[in-house]
Each structure stands twice: as structure tokens, then as C-alpha cells.
Amino acid sequence: MVSEHSAVPARAQILVASNRGPVSYTLREDDTLDARRGGGGLVSGLSAIGSDADALWVCSALGPGDREAVRRGVGEPGVLMLAIDESVHSDAYNGIANSVLWFIHHLLYQTPLEPVFDEEFRRQWGSYESYNRSFAEALAERAGDGATVVVQDYHLALVPGMLRELRPDLQIGHFSHTPWAPVDYFRLLPDDIAQQLLRGLLGADRTCFLTQRWADAFADCCRDQLGDDALTGTHIGVHGLGADAEFLRERAHRPDVAERMATLREQIGPGRKTIVRVDRTELSKNIVRGLLAYRSLLHSRPEWRERVTHIAFAYPSRQDLAVYRDYTADVQRVADEINAEFGTADWTPVILHVKDDFARSLAAYRLADVALVNPIRDGMNLVAKEIPLVSDEGCALVLSREAGAYEELGDDAVPVNPYDITGTADALHRALTMPAGERLERTARLSAAATALPPHRWFLDQLEALRRLGEATDAGGDRGPGSGG
Structure with missing residues (x-):
């Protein structure tokens, strides 16, 4: 069942942002909508913080059913689904996230022939920027004073930097579920794009990875592209997601x-x-x-x-x-x-x-x-x-x-x-x-x-680390530098 008016808090204290949300909609033959809940670590994590935690999940409408749900004002408690223009989403998701960033981090290019960063790439990159900006603006509007925001994955790599400019009071984390490319492979990207990606992630108080190997590769890329002091202001975390x-x-x-x-x-x-x-x-x-x-x-x-x-x-x-x-x-x-x-x-x-x-x-x-x-x-x-x-x-x-x-x-x-x-x-x-x-x-x-770090603990550990950083800042510290767990 779906409700006609979602219980979306006007100002949330814990916010998650991801391309795919915890619910998807399909349009039945009788013109009603069927809502299906997803699973995974984020769903388990939000469940672990309790229903009274004033939490909000911001995601994208991914298909016709999702977009129809947004059009009708249908939603689920604690979920804000963004109906971003279909062509913008396609460029950002297929053109950049899955055909460039995924290929870079997984070392998938056949380099004698690809990649080709031409005018079409630049056009699609503009859509990727627009897509990320839509998320940043929605998070800025919905986050309460000093709220905690956890942004997910390579689809939204620019969000932390954009959000930092809009709401410097927020505690912002980003988690990369992919590997991170080594320096020599990351250099395949045009310099300005590589630097924009890194600065986007460095807008977070903590940018986090699944293993120390990927965290080290990110730090190496930051130093290579932005200089030895690039990591000042951002902590790097490692949280190895376990099985449930x-x-x-x-x-x-x-x-x-x-x-x-x-x-x-x-x-x-x-x-x-x-x-x-x-x-x-x-x-x-x-x-x-x-x-x-x-x-x-x-x-x-x-x-x-x-x-x-x-x-x-x-x-x-x-x-x-x-x-x-x-x-x-x-x-x-x-x-x-x-x-x-x-x-x-x-x-x-x-x-x-x-x-x-x-x-x-x-x-x-x-x-x-x-x-x-x-x-x-x-x-x-x-x-x-x-x-x-x-x-x-x-x-x-x-x-x-x-x-x-x-x-x-x-x-x-x-x-x-x-x-x-x-x-x-x-x-x-x-x-x-x-x-x-x-x-x-x-x-x-x-x-x-x-099972060392099950999904609910994996998520809560990230929130706790951001909370400790916030307390340190309030006590007179700053946003960095350093690498932390």
C-alpha cells in the first residue's frame, strides 16, 4: 500500500542521499501504484536508529512508476523522491556514472580505443553536475540546523562540495561503495574533471571507503591532483560492510x-x-x-x-x-x-x-x-x-x-x-x-x-564518527586534517 502524502519531515536531523532509494513504484494495469521496499545496508542502518530519529532519505525517481508516484504526490514515510528530468538523469547515470566513473574505478577501459572525452562527454558532464546540484539543493532545504548528511557513492560525488557551500553548518559524510582508481588510471580523466570530483568529495567532513586500499588510492589521487595539503579539512574513514x-x-x-x-x-x-x-x-x-x-x-x-x-x-x-x-x-x-x-x-x-x-x-x-x-x-x-x-x-x-x-x-x-x-x-x-x-x-x-561489521552497525558507526567530529569542532577544533576510522 502507498500513502497519498508521505510523512517527510520539514527539517530532518539525519539524512541519506542515494541514486536509488529504499522504495520503488510500479504502475498496475488498474492505474494504481504498487510500492516495493528494498533491502541492503542502508535500509538496515536507518531501521537501527529508530522510527523517531527524524530521518529522511533523498533519492531519485528511476522509472515510470516512480515518476508517476511523484506526480501524484504519493510517497513513503521518511522518503523524498526527486523527479529529475529524464534526459538529465540518463546522461548523469548512464553517460557519466556508469560509463565513465564506474569504468575508471574498475579499470575497465580498452585504452587503445577508449575513453574519448569529447564534446558529448562535456555535455553529459553538465547533466551530472545538474543532477548532483538537485540533490544538494534538496538536502540543504530539508536538513535541520547542524544535521548529519550521509551521501552515497559515485553517482553523487559532487554533492558534498555543493552542499558544503549551501549549508556549512552540516556534518557531511560520503561513502564510496566502489574501489578507487590508482593515480595513473585516475589520470585518464581530464584534469579539470578529476580535480572537480576530488574537491566534491573533499567537501565532506569524512569521505569513506570499504577498504584501506581504496582509501589510500583516494588520498594518493588527491595529493597528485591537488597538492600535498589537499586532505586538510577532510577525514578519511574505512568501514568494511559485512553480511547480515x-x-x-x-x-x-x-x-x-x-x-x-x-x-x-x-x-x-x-x-x-x-x-x-x-x-x-x-x-x-x-x-x-x-x-x-x-x-x-x-x-x-x-x-x-x-x-x-x-x-x-x-x-x-x-x-x-x-x-x-x-x-x-x-x-x-x-x-x-x-x-x-x-x-x-x-x-x-x-x-x-x-x-x-x-x-x-x-x-x-x-x-x-x-x-x-x-x-x-x-x-x-x-x-x-x-x-x-x-x-x-x-x-x-x-x-x-x-x-x-x-x-x-x-x-x-x-x-x-x-x-x-x-x-x-x-x-x-x-x-x-x-x-x-x-x-x-x-x-x-x-x-x-x-559478520564483523553487519549493515546496521556499519551505518551507525559512520553516524557516530560524524557526531564525534562535530563535537570536536564545537569544542574549538576544525574539520581536519587527517585520516580516521
């Missing part, structure tokens, strides 16, 4: 998951081990090389033929961009080739699903003997944390050293260079042959590390 163990374990034992486990067991066949991966078909997730490594395993170690099945869930992502559609087709093509080459009457080597089904993903988690997480580059990768938590018999984790999660889980994972197909095949063999006792011990340690 209580929710995952409860959800993984509901009847719909049991039904999907039965179906998967039938598809796998009796007595076979399982290698499980669950990803979006995002270029950085490296699904194709993972499949090629599995094919290499079957070539080099024929004893695994008909004794192991690769469960690969590759859910479509950003299909409005041609490069993502092509990549999704490549995933399907390689899976089909493996099945054609090795499959038998009663063994399908790769069970590939491309339709998102959370219950089926949890079923695969529970059945996993080996979890394959081999991104080219990843801010964190929660799948690497979730599978060990949910796996019924414990699982061996094959983990890319380029995943943010490697910083926390690397000691108990089987590490891989994500570009090394042969090395990944060898790692899969090592994981498949790991003794049961060792596998269980590693799983226990992985689970403990994975």
Missing part, C-alpha cells in the same frame, strides 16, 4: 528455498560436487574468465568430468548499455560451448540461470562446496561473505585478490589473480580437494570475518 547473518540464515531456510534446492539437486545429479557463483552480469565480475577457468579444469584434470557441476547465476545488469548486453551474450555463449563439449546424457557441466531469483541464489549458497568469486576489481563483494555463512556443509572460497573482501577474507580463501585462467583452474582443483576438516575450519573463520 541473522537475516540470511533465516531466509535461507524458508520453504521456497527448500523447493529450489530440490530442483537444483535434481539438475546437479547425485554425488557431484558444486562450484557456485552468483553475480550480476557486470563487466567487472569476470564471469567469462570464471567459465573459461572451469573449462580449463575439465581439460587439464579429466577426473572431474561428471564429478562436478558449476552453478552459475548471472543476473542481467545495465542492459540499456550495449557493452553489457554483449557481455551477457558472451556469458551465455561460453556456458553453451562448455556444455556442448563436455556434457553427457545425465550431466550438464554448467547450470546457468540469468533470471534473478533470490531464493534460488540462497539455495545455491547452501549447496556450495566451492564458491567462486573472481572479480577483476570490486569495492567489497558481499557474495564472498554470504556463501560461507549459508553453506550447509561449509565451502572453500576461491577469491580474487582484487576484491575488496580479500582484505578481510584472504587468509582463509584460496587466492587467485583474476586474469590468470590456468591459475584459477588450479585454485578450483585445490578448493575441490580441500579436506573436509580444513574446509569447515576455514568456513568458520570466514563467517566470523564476514
Whole structure:
């Protein structure tokens, strides 16, 4: 159900800003709106502060249902949805955030041909500025005196600086959920754009990252582009988002998951081990090389033929961009080739699903003997944390050293260079042959590390750090310099 008038506080004391909000709307055939609540760390975090905390989530209308909800004045308590011009949003989201900033931070460009920063890029960058300004103005208008604002991710990198100019009284944080590019790669950006991005984030009291590696890369870029004293006034924080163990374990034992486990067991066949991966078909997730490594395993170690099945869930992502559609087709093509080459009457080597089904993903988690997480580059990768938590018999984790999660889980994972197909095949063999006792011990340690900072604590820690900074400033300090937890 949706209400005709959202309970949006006139002046909030805790504000979150993100491209995607905690609710989305779809227009039914009878012309009514259906509201669906999302999940994730921010939703858990806001729930943890309590319903009386005078909080506001500012987000963008992302689809026709969202825009119709704004037009009708429909909303949810504590949510302000901005109906930014569709063309502006498309330029900012697809043209800049997902086609430039994402590519920079994940090192995805084929540099002999791209990027090309021409007049069209500059036009789209103007939309990115406008998009960020809309958020900054909405936050400035809705924030109470001395309020705390936590801005999320690369979509809104300019907001902290813009908001600082409008409301210097606010405590502002920014959190980057992606990696941060190293200096030499960040230099691909035009100098003025690179400096504008950095100054935007440096408008925050705290700019935060998932790992120390990404935080250090950001600091290096600031010094390279803006000088040795660039960080004066901004603290850098690190908060490694963990998995929600209580929710995952409860959800993984509901009847719909049991039904999907039965179906998967039938598809796998009796007595076979399982290698499980669950990803979006995002270029950085490296699904194709993972499949090629599995094919290499079957070539080099024929004893695994008909004794192991690769469960690969590759859910479509950003299909409005041609490069993502092509990549999704490549995933399907390689899976089909493996099945054609090795499959038998009663063994399908790769069970590939491309339709998102959370219950089926949890079923695969529970059945996993080996979890394959081999991104080219990843801010964190929660799948690497979730599978060990949910796996019924414990699982061996094959983990890319380029995943943010490697910083926390690397000691108990089987590490891989994500570009090394042969090395990944060898790692899969090592994981498949790991003794049961060792596998269980590693799983226990992985689970403990994975839950060290659960979503609600992750969010509350950021608020507490901003509160302490505010108190220090009130006591006569300043906004920096330094790096802090």
C-alpha cells in the first residue's frame, strides 16, 4: 500500500542521499501504484536508529512508476523522491556514472580505443553536475540546523562540495561503495574533471571507503591532483560492510528455498560436487574468465568430468548499455560451448540461470562446496561473505585478490589473480580437494570475518564518527586534517 502524502519531515536531523532509494513504484494495469521496499545496508542502518530519529532519505525517481508516484504526490514515510528530468538523469547515470566513473574505478577501459572525452562527454558532464546540484539543493532545504548528511557513492560525488557551500553548518559524510582508481588510471580523466570530483568529495567532513586500499588510492589521487595539503579539512574513514547473518540464515531456510534446492539437486545429479557463483552480469565480475577457468579444469584434470557441476547465476545488469548486453551474450555463449563439449546424457557441466531469483541464489549458497568469486576489481563483494555463512556443509572460497573482501577474507580463501585462467583452474582443483576438516575450519573463520561489521552497525558507526567530529569542532577544533576510522 502507498500513502497519498508521505510523512517527510520539514527539517530532518539525519539524512541519506542515494541514486536509488529504499522504495520503488510500479504502475498496475488498474492505474494504481504498487510500492516495493528494498533491502541492503542502508535500509538496515536507518531501521537501527529508530522510527523517531527524524530521518529522511533523498533519492531519485528511476522509472515510470516512480515518476508517476511523484506526480501524484504519493510517497513513503521518511522518503523524498526527486523527479529529475529524464534526459538529465540518463546522461548523469548512464553517460557519466556508469560509463565513465564506474569504468575508471574498475579499470575497465580498452585504452587503445577508449575513453574519448569529447564534446558529448562535456555535455553529459553538465547533466551530472545538474543532477548532483538537485540533490544538494534538496538536502540543504530539508536538513535541520547542524544535521548529519550521509551521501552515497559515485553517482553523487559532487554533492558534498555543493552542499558544503549551501549549508556549512552540516556534518557531511560520503561513502564510496566502489574501489578507487590508482593515480595513473585516475589520470585518464581530464584534469579539470578529476580535480572537480576530488574537491566534491573533499567537501565532506569524512569521505569513506570499504577498504584501506581504496582509501589510500583516494588520498594518493588527491595529493597528485591537488597538492600535498589537499586532505586538510577532510577525514578519511574505512568501514568494511559485512553480511547480515541473522537475516540470511533465516531466509535461507524458508520453504521456497527448500523447493529450489530440490530442483537444483535434481539438475546437479547425485554425488557431484558444486562450484557456485552468483553475480550480476557486470563487466567487472569476470564471469567469462570464471567459465573459461572451469573449462580449463575439465581439460587439464579429466577426473572431474561428471564429478562436478558449476552453478552459475548471472543476473542481467545495465542492459540499456550495449557493452553489457554483449557481455551477457558472451556469458551465455561460453556456458553453451562448455556444455556442448563436455556434457553427457545425465550431466550438464554448467547450470546457468540469468533470471534473478533470490531464493534460488540462497539455495545455491547452501549447496556450495566451492564458491567462486573472481572479480577483476570490486569495492567489497558481499557474495564472498554470504556463501560461507549459508553453506550447509561449509565451502572453500576461491577469491580474487582484487576484491575488496580479500582484505578481510584472504587468509582463509584460496587466492587467485583474476586474469590468470590456468591459475584459477588450479585454485578450483585445490578448493575441490580441500579436506573436509580444513574446509569447515576455514568456513568458520570466514563467517566470523564476514559478520564483523553487519549493515546496521556499519551505518551507525559512520553516524557516530560524524557526531564525534562535530563535537570536536564545537569544542574549538576544525574539520581536519587527517585520516580516521
